[in-house]
Amino acid sequence: xxxxxxxxxxxxxxxxxxxxxxxxxxxxxxxxxxxxxxxxxxxxxxxxxxxxxxxxxxxxxxxxxxxxxxxxxxxxxxxxxxxxxxxxxxxxxxxxxxxxxxxx
Numbered sequence: 834x835x836x837x838x839x840x841x842x843x844x845x846x847x848x849x850x851x852x853x854x855x856x857x858x859x860x861x862x863x864x865x866x867x868x869x870x871x872x873x874x875x876x877x878x879x880x881x882x883x884x885x886x887x888x889x890x891x892x893x894x895x896x897x898x899x900x901x902x903x904x905x906x907x908x909x910x911x912x913x914x915x916x917x918x919x920x921x922x923x924x925x926x927x928x929x930x931x932x933x934x935x936x937x
Contacts, residue, residue, distance in 0.1 A: 845922040849873060850892065850929045858926065863899065864889075864917035868930065875917065875930040882919040887930075891915045894926030 847858035847867060856871030858864055865887055868875050878886040882903035891913045903916045914932060 845894075846925045847922055848927045849875075850927060851931055858922035860921055860923065862921060864896070864915075864920050864922060864926070864928070867922075868917070873930070877918055880918045882916045885916065887916055887918045888932050889915055889917050890929045890932040892927045892929065894928075895923040896920040896926065897923045 843860040845858045845860065846855055847864060848855040849868065852873065854871070854873060856868055856873065858867045862870075863880075865875055865877055865880070875889070876886050878884045882898075882900050885904050888905075888909075896915055897920070898916075899919045899921060903919050905914055905916060915928065917928070917930070
């Protein structure tokens with residue numbers, strides 16, 4: 834169960850294309866945490882944007898980061914990759930958790 838957002842927090846809709854599940858994504862909560870609150874189990878480790886184990890691909894929408902420059906190259910950012918451990922929804926988003934498979 835997703836905990837209620839603070840009354841002043843905007844809540845967006847996030848959809849994981851890998852599972853087809855949608856979940857509430859409060860603007861002040863990293864997407865990884867919001868997904869976990871909804872019962873999803875995306876791969877993760879450091880939770881600070883450096884290990885890249887949670888790398889995912891954003892296919893629509895926008896995110897904002899809780900850190901100035903997460904552990905992504907400019908090319909990865911341009912290709913739509915995000916680190917949901919430090920990325921918060923800024924709009925409704927569609928993403929694919931587990932996009933690290935593209936790097937193997």
